[in-house]
Amino acid sequence: METSRTGAWLALPVYSAVAALCVAPLLILLAYSFFQVSFVEIIKEPTLKNYARIAGSETYRWLILKAFGSGLTISVVTAIIGYPVAWYIAKRVTVMKSAMLTLLLVPLYTGDLVRIFAWRMLLGAEGVLNTFLMWTGAIREPIEALLFSSLATHIVLTYNYLPFMVLGLWLAFEALDDRLLEAASDLGAGKMSAFRRVMLPLTVPGLVAGGMMVFVMVVGDYLTPQLVGGASGITIVSAINDLFGTAFDWPLGSAIAWTMLAILALLFCAAALIVSRSTLGAALTSGEA
Amino acid sequence: MGVAGGIDTRTQRDGGQPLLRGKAVLKNYGSVQAVRGVNFEIAANSYVTLLGPSGCGKTSLLRMIGGFEEISSGSIELDGLSLATVPANRRPINTVFQNYALFPHLSVEENVGFGLAYRNLSRADLAAKVGSALAMVQMTQMSKRRPRQLSGGQQQRVALARAIINEPRLLLLDEPLSALDRRMRKDMQIELKDLQRRLGMTFLHVTHDQEEAFALSDRIIVMNHGLIEQQGASSEIYHRPASAYVADFLGGANLVAGTIRSAAEGSASIETAIGVFEVPALEGLKPSSRATLCLRPELLRLSGKDGIAATVTHTVFRGAYWLIEARASNDQQLSAVIDDSPPNAGASIRLTFDPNRAWITAA
Known part of the structure; x- marks a missing residue:
């Protein structure tokens, strides 16, 4: 009794910090989303007009869909690239394992902008890739579509968020007992069958964890599309940014932010439900075996 | 197992030939010699124990027989045919792993039926085989559970059922009882021996426990420092040790x-x-x-x-x-x-x- 009370007191700063720094701003945002703006004045009369405007606007609907579409695409692409990489680091690298993991994370220390500009140098009309292709004679004119296109955005997003997918998967592979694969092969499973029936199901928690991280970060990333996406670079997040800044329509910005938040929360609940319902819930909660 | 390209499990053996024969089997891990050129024979329908202290090479030898490790030199033959080019999943050999290696994401019956997927069986035949294998180890009541919901002894039984369901020519058991408490171990010893006799299957059991070896085996192979010190009937090993x-x-x-x-x-x-x-x-x-x-x-x-x-x-x-x-x-x-x-x-x-x-x- 005494210790639990002490524990509660000790936890108080954490709860206060979460309440003040995380919950409160979101609640303020939520309140704003029901207000209206008239010229530069905020009218504090609750209304659902902002949400109705979002639902009625083709542009906003399209931007929201595009954000989640990008999130999904990048999650899938990073999963496909990251899966063998994570397997290799967890199961084949022994001595240099921490060095490999550090190497994986080093680009993250350089900051978003530096990495994005690095890609502009690579993909630009006079960039490394075009120059090289022209030098080899493969092309005569630089491929303009390499930069300032949706393709460029997706290449850079994949590059930026791949490490997070690899980390999630790496943890899942570390927890995977190799003897289970031996057991599968002992019972007659070939390599593909052992992968499908044992390795893949037991690493899905890693795919889900990595996928969720990548998904959220891609949905929230507006710098990358803005800097390498060209005309395609407008995102729902940059729209929110504009509404809070130049347009001075905080209520509408708040409403869009909350719409995104609600959809994300729903998606997460669905994912959690699927994982816990599936046979993987067992593997997730029981850890190793 | 009866997989195309594998070894036909129903080949009749001629009288004198042992089921399994190792010739100058050697295993190197880098500069370390785990198994230093051993010869051995295992007769069909016998219960053989590979006995030795930890690090003596007995587990390496078992893993080579199972197909999980490559042989550095020498050969292992099953029914007179070399296993060198036969991968683990094509060998008519199944294994009860140390700590069981049950699939945590599958139920007891899915674990037991895992290997049957590689044989062309109807759904009804599959269910019947799983049912009888579970009955054999008295785990019928637990068929829907997951491995983590079972005690050590129950997991042991599931691992056993999973390994015998394909009717392998040879069953390998890698320290199968080491995770059980003493009482349980005694009971399982009797059950293992009984099961081997009823199935008429050949069991090769790795252990470091000499009491376990005596309780179970017809023959014992004693290993030390990567070499076989002696192989023979249990009583011979006990009364007439070679060293x-x-x-x-x-x-x-x-x-x-x-x-x-x-x-x-x-x-x-x-x-x-x-x-x-x-x-x-x-x-x-x-x-x-x-x-x-x-x-x-x-x-x-x-x-x-x-x-x-x-x-x-x-x-x-x-x-x-x-x-x-x-x-x-x-x-x-x-x-x-x-x-x-x-x-x-x-x-x-x-x-x-x-x-x-x-x-x-x-x-």
Whole structure:
């Protein structure tokens, strides 16, 4: 009794910090989303007009869909690239394992902008890739579509968020007992069958964890599309940014932010439900075996 | 297993051929030799134990037979056919892994039925086979559970059912009982032996526990430092050990160092600090070479006035019998087993034995 009370007191700063720094701003945002703006004045009369405007606007609907579409695409692409990489680091690298993991994370220390500009140098009309292709004679004119296109955005997003997918998967592979694969092969499973029936199901928690991280970060990333996406670079997040800044329509910005938040929360609940319902819930909660 | 390209499990063997034969099997891990060129034979329908201390190479040998490790040199043959090019999933050999390696994401019945997916079975046949395999290990009630919901003994049974369901020619068991408590281990030993007899399957069981080896096996292969020290029937290994190491590892023997005075066919005379004895001996011992006299504790008897003089150091009550520890001349430790009325510590006693049941082995 005494210790639990002490524990509660000790936890108080954490709860206060979460309440003040995380919950409160979101609640303020939520309140704003029901207000209206008239010229530069905020009218504090609750209304659902902002949400109705979002639902009625083709542009906003399209931007929201595009954000989640990008999130999904990048999650899938990073999963496909990251899966063998994570397997290799967890199961084949022994001595240099921490060095490999550090190497994986080093680009993250350089900051978003530096990495994005690095890609502009690579993909630009006079960039490394075009120059090289022209030098080899493969092309005569630089491929303009390499930069300032949706393709460029997706290449850079994949590059930026791949490490997070690899980390999630790496943890899942570390927890995977190799003897289970031996057991599968002992019972007659070939390599593909052992992968499908044992390795893949037991690493899905890693795919889900990595996928969720990548998904959220891609949905929230507006710098990358803005800097390498060209005309395609407008995102729902940059729209929110504009509404809070130049347009001075905080209520509408708040409403869009909350719409995104609600959809994300729903998606997460669905994912959690699927994982816990599936046979993987067992593997997730029981850890190793 | 009956997989195309694998080995036909129903090939009839000719009479004299062993089921499994290893020829000069060698395994290197980098510069370390785990198995140093061993020859062995395993007869069909027998229960064979691979016995040795940890690091003796027994698990490496088992893994090579199962197909999980490549052989560095030498060959392993099943029914006279080399297994060199047969991958693990095509070998008519199944394994009960140490710590069981049950699939955590599958239920008990899915675990047991895992290997049946590679045979063309109807849904009904599959269910019937899983059902009978679970019944065989008394786990029918648990078929829907997940491995983590089972006790160690229950997981053991599931692992066993999963391995025997494909009716392998050879079942490998890698320290299968080491994770169980003592009571459970005793029960499972009886069940394993019983199962082997009922199925008429060949079991190769790896263990470091000599009691377990005796309880289960028809034959024992004793390994040490990557070599086979001795292979033979359990009683032969116990009563006629080929080296002092085997005698010592099998436990309990009084080992008395000495020198051979003379050797005849099947017996020898040995001079030791506690006397000169003429008893059955290992072949090939040369006069004046070092050798070891093995006296099992149950062989030594208290006697009136003749025999080896010794002083009792401890008496230990073991329930069914008393174990007496005594010190003879030259500080030679001797232990003896007697039924009742043990002498007190410090008492002077004399010990005799039936010379026909003693044994001289290599030093």
